[in-house]
Amino acid sequence: MQRYEQLLLENKAWAQEKVQDDPQFFERLVNIQRPDFLWIGCSDSRVPPNEITQTQPGEIFIHRNIANMVVHTDLNLLSVLQYAVEVLKVKHIIVCGHYGCGGVKAAMSRSSYGIINKWLRNIKDVYRFHQGEIDDLSSEDDRVNRLIELNVEEQVLNLAKTSIIQKAWKTEGRPHLHGWVYSLHDGVIKPLVEMAANTPLDHPIYEYDNLTDETV
Numbered sequence: 206m207q208r209y210e211q212l213l214l215e216n217k218a219w220a221q222e223k224v225q226d227d228p229q230f231f232e233r234l235v236n237i238q239r240p241d242f243l244w245i246g247c248s249d250s251r252v253p254p255n256e257i258t259q260t261q262p263g264e265i266f267i268h269r270n271i272a273n274m275v276v277h278t279d280l281n282l283l284s285v286l287q288y289a290v291e292v293l294k295v296k297h298i299i300v301c302g303h304y305g306c307g308g309v310k311a312a313m314s315r316s317s318y319g320i321i322n323k324w325l326r327n328i329k330d331v332y333r334f335h336q337g338e339i340d341d342l343s344s345e346d347d348r349v350n351r352l353i354e355l356n357v358e359e360q361v362l363n364l365a366k367t368s369i370i371q372k373a374w375k376t377e378g379r380p381h382l383h384g385w386v387y388s389l390h391d392g393v394i395k396p397l398v399e400m401a402a403n404t405p406l407d408h409p410i411y412e413y414d415n416l417t418d419e420t421v
């Protein structure tokens with residue numbers, strides 16, 4: 206049997222097991238999704254959001270990309286964000302990075318990797334903002350891991366700078382934003398930063414003062 210065929214077999218077994226444990230499991234989920242959380246994580250195969258938080262289908266709306274970035278021109282991310290905030294009405298958004306992230310490591314080097322250079326540029330900018338603090342650390346691993354933490358914090362700020370979040374904060378007092386980092390060594394998530402709704406931004410120039418329902 207091919208390895209990919211094994212995936213389909215495992216899927217059948219999983220579906221049967223779910224129904225055995227809870228006969229209404231799929232029926233309940235088929236017509237409605239009402240997750241409380243949007244998760245923005247790294248695509249890394251070792252950081253599966255549902256598994257590491259022991260959550261079930263229906264509990265977390267998920268967006269993943271290389272190095273869990275919130276890029277303000279990324280239509281994919283912005284579409285997910287708008288849907289999660291305005292339609293699903295999530296209460297919390299979690300940006301979860303992970304130590305040892307290959308995307309951040311690559312961004313800290315001076316190697317060219319082709320098209321992904323454009324994506325990694327956003328992380329190089331975060332390094333530039335915090336270069337003094339990062340360069341003071343003695344080992345390469347410590348420098349990369351500190352940039353991973355600072356990058357998560359920057360992406361939380363990037364969320365707060367979107368009109369989507371600012372509008373929801375103003376009108377509904379949600380969602381709360383969280384920055385977390387996951388350790389590949391012990392599987393434990395460390396919370397780094399939390400921004401309750403309507404927390405002032407790092408600079409007032411990012412705060413829109415003319416948001417209306419029509420603003421996108």
Ligand code: CO
Nearest residue numbers: 247249306307
């Ligand atoms: Co990663």
